Amino acid sequence: MAIYGKKDVKERIVALTRDLILIPSTVSRPVERLRCYEFIKNHLEALDQIKVREYESKGIPSLLATAEGINKPKILLCGHLDVIDHPDKASYHSVVKEGRIYGPGSGDMKGALAILLEVFRNIHSQKPDASLGIAITSDEESGGASGIGFLVARKGLSCKSAIIPDGGSLNEITVEEKGILHLKISSYGHPVHSARPWLGKNPIQELMGGIIKVQSYFDSLKTEGHWYPTCAVTIISTENKTINRIPSQAQAVLDIRFPPPFKVDSLTSKIKEILGKNYGIEKILGAGPTHLSPDPLYQKITEEVTGKKAVFIRDDGGSDARYLAPRGIPVMMSRPIVGNLHAEDEWVDIDSMVLLYEIYERYLLNKL
Ligand SMILES: [Zn+2]
Incomplete structure (x- = not known):
């Protein structure tokens, strides 16, 4: 009782x-x-x-x-x-x-x-x-x-x-x-005065281009219901505090969730392959x-x-x-x-x- x-x-x-x-x-x-x-x-x-x-x-x-x-x-x-x-x-x-x-x-x-x-x-x-x-x-x-x-x-x-x-x-x-994979993606630029962008390289634009490629890969995995891998961009940042300066770096954090048979390692390699070698990739958290x-x-x-x-x-x-x-x-x-x-x-x-x-x-x- x-x-x-x-x-x-x-x-x-x-x-x-x-x-x-x-x-x-x-x-x-x-x-x-x-x-x-x-x-x-x-x-x-x-x-x-x-x-x-x-x-x-x-x-x-x-x-x-x-x-x-x-x-x-x-x-x-x-x-x-x-x-x-x-x-x-x-x-x-x-x-x-x-x-x-x-x-x-x-x-x-x-x-x-x-x-x-x-x-x-x-x-x-x-x-x-x-x-x-x-x-x-x-x-x-x-x-x-x-x-x-x-x-x-x-x-x-x-x-x-x-x-x-x-x-x-x-x-x-x-x-x-679902499994979970948190990845931090970095891109690197060349800071210059943003009135003369042709002199530098903008890491934010590069980062956005990379994110779009990764996102379209995940879009191609969609099936019925929601039991497929998803990728959400949850944080985008730079060290910049200045409006008229192109920053030296930009980062994004991706929150990826996935069912079997996908694995932390296979998804990480796939994203590396999609982005190519101009980006840094750091795993924050990964579990199957x-x-x-x-x-x-x-x-x-x-x-x-x-x-x-x-x-x-x-x-x-x-x-x-x-x-x-x-x-x-x-x-x-x-x-x-x-x-x-x-x-x-x-x-x-x-x-x-x-x-x-x-x-x-x-x-x-x-x-x-
Ligand atoms: Zn809870």
Whole structure:
């Protein structure tokens, strides 16, 4: 039997979500990010017989909490506390209306994080020695290499299976995620006064020409649906602060997402071939497509709790599952109903949060 009633659960996860939203835990605000981390750590340390191990890689904090004596939990809950940057700090607050919590990071993934923290606490209060862990990291939005990636590769983090509410929806369980490749492309020019452009070489124009060639290659890969490789130019920059000067360099960052059979290396070589040797290419992040292999029991329990069919879906986005699934660890990935992700009016549906909590509780009590 659960020790809390449904109403208590709802109140607790809504309050915790709203507390988490108030802290602008973004990559550009490391002090706030640390504050959010400390807040969660204190929350976990307050639990009886729970051991919290703390880690740091490249200034990025993370933790693993388990019952005393458990090093490799059977099931690992994974959450990230970092959220997307909005320039106005005042936008980091929440409003509850129409059965939703609105606020930056509510859907990705502070609402889900609150559910994980509450269910972790609940399961341990029912089964104090449960082989259940929770890993909290703070760099998922920038690739996860210093969070889950670091814990798995450098700190021996392992588990039999993982739960990551960072994709899918309440009745949509993610089974496959696209791979990810972030490339920085540079072009080099010859700076001159821009009233006499014939004397120099403009790296911005060269860069634009290269981007168009790369884009047309990706356009040629389009098929039905969205399960094909995509390329979005997300940043273009130069060192220039001067209007009447041609800059010496220009850079673009490409965010490329791809399904099998494409690979990080084959796509990188293809782009090098398209651009030729006048461009610099630097890989910022690369990871192949991921198969998540969720437990059929998780699907069954999702259907029982929600009273609706639960379907398997492919996700265009990626997540920290990319560090676990390739090691043969099945990942259960669904989440509450969310909307407007990465916008200031991002939201999470409250009733679906309570349902996901119930799915987790039932699944974990069955498995642990
Ligand atoms: Zn996320």
